Amino acid sequence: MSDSSILPVRGRAVRPSGRHRRPVPSHLPPEAPALVLATLGDASGVTAELAALIRGDNPQIEVRLASLGEDGKELTSALEDAARERPEDSIAAVVVPLLTGPHPVADRLIAGAVASSGVSVTVTESLGPHPLLAEALHIRLAERELARADRMRLLNVSSPVDAVVMVTVGGEGAAAEAQPTAVLLASRLTLPVLVASLDSAPDVAGAAERLRGIGAQRIALSPCLIGPEADPGLASAAAARIGADCADALGAHGLVADLAARAYGSVLAAG
Missing domain, CATH: 3.40.50 (Rossmann fold)
Structure with missing residues (x-):
């Protein structure tokens, strides 16, 4: 100093x-x-x-x-x-x-x-981005029964979903910055994870279309949000539009x- x-x-x-x-x-x-x-x-x-x-x-x-x-x-x-x-x-x-x-x-x-x-x-x-964020996102998905709680066990049991859309706010820059966390989350879940933005491109509908194009039918939405930075109904509304279930925001984790x-x-x- x-x-x-x-x-x-x-x-x-x-x-x-x-x-x-x-x-x-x-x-x-x-x-x-x-x-x-x-x-x-x-x-x-x-x-x-x-x-x-x-x-x-x-x-x-x-x-x-x-x-x-x-x-x-x-x-x-x-x-x-x-x-x-x-x-x-x-x-x-x-x-x-x-x-x-x-x-x-x-x-x-x-x-x-x-x-x-x-x-x-x-x-x-x-x-x-950070591995701890990916871990917290995994936990929030598991709490809603949208992911296996333990990625080290039950590897032969089918996953509750086929793919995940991880959503952010803050524009295209925030979505780009979130890519490493999405990769880490995909590794934890052994599932495809795409990043979409709730307030800019890439949009949620486009991400869902890409995932369904590779055969994913059951999609979950994972808000990479703490909470106050977005309207609380924004993520759930986006999930409803693509026919997906939605995990809770990270909140006070x-x-x-x-x-x-x-x-x-x-x-x-x-x-």
């Missing part, structure tokens, strides 16, 4: 290179940056549950939760509050977007909030909380 060249420029969002996968140290100094979870939608419900999970597993971290709203002002206030409690020459906060992939609206709001705060902040990448904490831990390790 003594080399000023590794510190972010005051008032600018800095995204560390590489994927953020380091665990959080068990002990942190009092001046350690706050972990600020930035969410689209209200800072309640699923996002509050995730914050509580992170606090429970990592009591050494100061965890704050901020809704981006329409103008990012709540995030700006959270960053200013964190800075008042820390030395001027230190990073006040690590902002972790509660998103599985890039989201143009969230990215713009976070960048604006950081700039408005005038605070030294590091903004991490979104939580995906422990693996999502773990990924958010690891994003924070990676910033500390890089410093």
Whole structure:
């Protein structure tokens, strides 16, 4: 932390290179940056549950939760509050977007909030792609009996479905970023998995048509979403249009909380 060249420029969002996968140290100094979870939608419900999970597993971290709203002002206030409690020459906060992939609206709001705060902040990448996301998606499918719960057993038993459409929001960029997670999920399920977007191309209907073209009749929809970033009925409506069953969104899953904490831990390790 003594080399000023590794510190972010005051008032600018800095995204560390590489994927953020380091665990959080068990002990942190009092001046350690706050972990600020930035969410689209209200800072309640699923996002509050995730914050509580992170606090429970990592009591050494100061965890704050901020809704981006329409103008990012709540995030700006959270960053200013964190800075008042820390030395001027230190990073006040690590902002972790509660998103599985890039989201143009969230990215713009976070960048604006950081700039408005005038605070030294590091903004991490979104939580995906990552094997833990694939594992959580597998669990959500299994909870709806749309996948075998244990991929290591019962390999000769037929799967509940023939293929999966994994859906995202955030435009074509988010869908492209989700491809590695889809590959990991396909490996876990030993089934074809295609990525589709709920708000752009590639669309769900097109993905379903491609899967049926290779013989898949029973298709499941797997939302690669935490929840607040999309209307709660969007995925289920898309599933109904293609005659598919739909798993639940990731929600306040422990693996999502773990990924958010690891994003924070990676910033500390890089410093």
